[in-house]
Amino acid sequence: EAGVVQSPRYKIIEKKQPVAFWCNPISGHNTLYWYRQNLGQGPELLIRYENEEAVDDSQLPKDRFSAERLKGVDSTLKIQPAELGDSAVYLCASSLGSGSGANVLTFGAGSRLTVL
Amino acid sequence: AQTVTQSQPEMSVQEAETVTLSCTYDTSENNYYLFWYKQPPSRQMILVIRQEAYKQQNATENRFSVNFQKAAKSFSLKISDSQLGDTAMYFCAFMLFTGNQFYFGTGTSLTVIP
Numbered sequence: 001e002a003g004v005v006q007s008p009r010y011k012i013i014e015k016k017q018p019v020a021f022w023c024n025p026i027s028g029h030n031t032l033y034w035y036r037q038n039l040g041q042g043p044e045l046l047i048r049y050e051n052e053e054a055v056d057d058s059q060l061p062k063d064r065f066s067a068e069r070l071k072g073v074d075s076t077l078k079i080q081p082a083e084l085g086d087s088a089v090y091l092c093a094s095s096l097g098s099g100s101g102a103n104v105l106t107f108g109a110g111s112r113l114t115v116l
Numbered sequence: 117a118q119t120v121t122q123s124q125p126e127m128s129v130q131e132a133e134t135v136t137l138s139c140t141y142d143t144s145e146n147n148y149y150l151f152w153y154k155q156p157p158s159r160q161m162i163l164v165i166r167q168e169a170y171k172q173q174n175a176t177e178n179r180f181s182v183n184f185q186k187a188a189k190s191f192s193l194k195i196s197d198s199q200l201g202d203t204a205m206y207f208c209a210f211m212l213f214t215g216n217q218f219y220f221g222t223g224t225s226l227t228v229i230p
Contacts, residue, residue: 031216042120042207042220043161056217089159095216103149103211105218107161 002026004108006092012114018080021111025074025094029106032069034077035091037110043091049075079113087115118143120208122221129198130229136183137193137224139208147213150184152193155223156204164206167191198228 005024013019025032030051035043046065048056051072060067064083069075079086089110096104119142129135141150152164167175167184174182179199183192191210195202208221 033218040125040223040225042222044220045217048216050216091161093161103151103166104163105151105153105211106163107153109158109160112159 004092004094004106006090006108006111008111009109010112010114012116013082014116015084016081018078019082019113020079021077021090021092021113023075023077023092023108025092026106029094029096030072031095032075033091033093033095033105034067034075035093037089037091039088046077046090082113082115084115087113089113118145118210118212118217118219120210120219120221122208122224124224125222126225126227128227128229129195131198131200133198134194134196135198135226137195137206137208137226139191139193139221141189141191141208141210141219141221143189143210143212145212145214149211149213150182150191151209151211151218152180152182152191153207153209153220154202154204155207156201161207165193195226200228200230202226203228 032049034046037043047060049069067077089112091110092108121140148169150167154164155161165177179196181194205223207223
């Protein structure tokens with residue numbers, strides 16, 4: 001079974017440019033998370049989806065960040081325009097969302113963004 | 117508010133020795149899960165071990181075991197017979213029964229010295 005797939009793995013852009021990250025969760029996982037991880041820090045939640053509904057986006061900087069999860073499967077996180085402080089690793093994770101597997105969080109490899 | 121504190125930013129251990137990573141958390145809830153995640157230099161985070169807060173017995177997973185002290189809100193990870201492949205960042209986390217929100221600590225960077 002494929003794990004959580006993210007792309008691109010690495011992205012270098014100049015400030016003010018747009019960037020998008022894609023995530024395909026494990027099949028059947030209803031809950032999808034986007035985290036931002038700064039160097040030497042723990043993951044910080046940006047947004048959480050239950051199926052196609054964004055149930056927690058309180059930490060998402062909505063002036064420049066947007067996300068969608070059409071059809072409740074894969075998801076895209078966009079930044080427009082990017083700022084220097086957005087340089088980080090963007091992690092996608094998924095879980096079953098209910099039942100005995102609800103507490104098992106599986107991460108993707110992450111997308112490392114460098115803003116110059 | 118839910119918080120997780122890892123007070124040891126960096127630790128090192130000699131290969132084959134035992135090391136304990138500390139974690140404390142704060143929540144007013146009574147039912148939750150606790151986790152230790154490992155993030156090797158390749159950066160893919162993987163689950164090491166998990167503990168249900170309602171279980172008194174400490175979880176074990178091969179060389180990894182936890183010391184769960186619910187009253188003290190402490191959840192330490194013990195790695196026995198440390199191996200070079202254990203070199204990684206280790207994150208303590210918990211999740212409330214009532215939702216799918218995970219709370220992570222700031223991590224402990226562990227280096228296993230040959």
